[in-house]
Amino acid sequence: MTIHHYDTVETFPDKRIPDPHQDAYSRSTLGFWIYLMTDCILFAALFVTYAVLKESTFGGPSSKDIFELKTAFIETMILLFSTVTCGMAVLAAVKGKMQSIRTWLGLSFLLGASFIFLELREFSHLVHEGFSWEKSAFLSSFFTLVGTHGFHVSVGLLWMAVMMAQISFCGVTVDTFRRLVLFSLFWHFLDLIWIFIFTFVYLLGVL
């Protein structure tokens, strides 16, 4: 019996099996996708908290006073390049080219790490000026929203480091390939969230 679960173009041929998510790969992808969607809800709640509390500066600085577009633009570009290099790593894995997987993933890791470095520098700059999360409701919601995204990116870096070691030792197998695909979904998702952060927090913040 052949199960054409991988056939995405034509209608599902085997009527006895109503859906294609029955093998380990499809189940993992679907489960991970559900996780990403719930994470979207989490970020939506943080975004709306930020929108509600944005004007509650309590005598502290407003968004116009503290945000720099230059840093935000550099961070945006770094994250975009990182997400594309991560995609290139998966494409290299499809072709089974070990050396280019390592190069693209390494590049993606370095870009992600420099993103975190820039974000932490921005945070420590704000805290040193006395504008920490304790100052006002606006700053609390800002640090929570952008910090949660930064925490996700940091976890992604850890995941990427572990995966690079796994791929180096085990090569491209069913398991490592699946993990690489799931990781690329996670990394692209973080870039997607960042679109809304740079638009709603930084661009609309300096107007």
Add this chain to the structure above:
Amino acid sequence: MEHEPTLSEIKKEYHGTLSAYITGFISSLVLTGISFSLVLTKVVEGKTLVYTLILLAIIQAFFQLLCFLHLGQEAKPRWESVIFWFMVLVLLIIVLGSLWIMSDLNDRVMNM
């Protein structure tokens, strides 16, 4: 299930292509550039600028969803798409509902 797919079968199931990544990358680059330059040059002002920026963000999000996250390209029945649109529904209820209630409460406090 007794049948677990092999590596080559899994690879067939992966939807990413080089051209999709290039399309996503260039469109994101262009849309981000437009957003930032609109704010820096202030060609449009006020509410128009705000709505344009939000629209540009949503367009870029859809480009990335299609090109990077392969939305709507999975096997039928399209569970991923169904879950995505349900998430959008929940998200809109949370966001619009919260904004509505909080702005309403805000108005009442201001009137006191």
